[in-house]
Amino acid sequence: MALKRFGVSLEDTLLSNLDQYVTENGFANRSQAIRFLVEKNVAEKKWQCNHIVAGTIIIMYDQTKKEIAFKIAEIQKSYQDVILSSTQYYLNKSFTLHIATVTGIALRLTELSDKLISIKGIKHGKLVMSRAD
Template identity: 25%
Template sequence: MMRISMSLPKKLLNDFDEVLKDRGYNSRSKGIRDALKDYIVRYQWMKDMEGDRVGILAVIYDHHYTGVMEDLTDIQHQYRDFINANMHLHMTEKNCLEVIVVKGDAQKIRSLSEKIMRLKGVEHVKLTTTSGGEQ
């Protein structure tokens, strides 16, 4: 095993510890290892997507973060050929949820997702897809 050190916001660590407690973990290290494995599996799944896909991209972001709404809109305009619809929901005073319905080439959808993930002010992104081919 390798030992690492990391810095986390207090709320994130408290939330993580609460999840570990609810799931019955006795070790924070084991929980972090499992979370990292899950992250890697999700990335590999996205990386291996190919062909036509249809899906939903859920984006939670802090609308107070300077420029995030404009950046999100700009990216959606760049990928307008792969976006069929979107919905905006005000979750809290701070956070908004953007639900983006996507259809088309898996590589383009993955690129769209990753560009949004990298935006400052975006707190969470989840892509769910299925085959977009004719049955």
């Protein structure tokens, strides 16, 4: 896949809001934040439905930041009805790969995924779903 670059013009206020979003969510740069927002928007439009789906939520984070694991656990408590399993793999001294296997209404899984992926300090996150009904 080719990487295409293009210029985007934003008003000062919107650019300031983008910079704040980048900082608050721990993105490396504006491009990463914009990619996340575009992918999120596409996924939300695709999955704003009541279809029963199954899938996985995959997130990568720095395990030395203990508050991230705590926040993941707190969020998952509210979604026990859709989480089939949740596991962590310690990849090295710093990074943890967290995988949650989920099933339920697409909109609810998207909601859970958004909450997990938007935790400050998450390096990467993705929801993969397929219809199961």
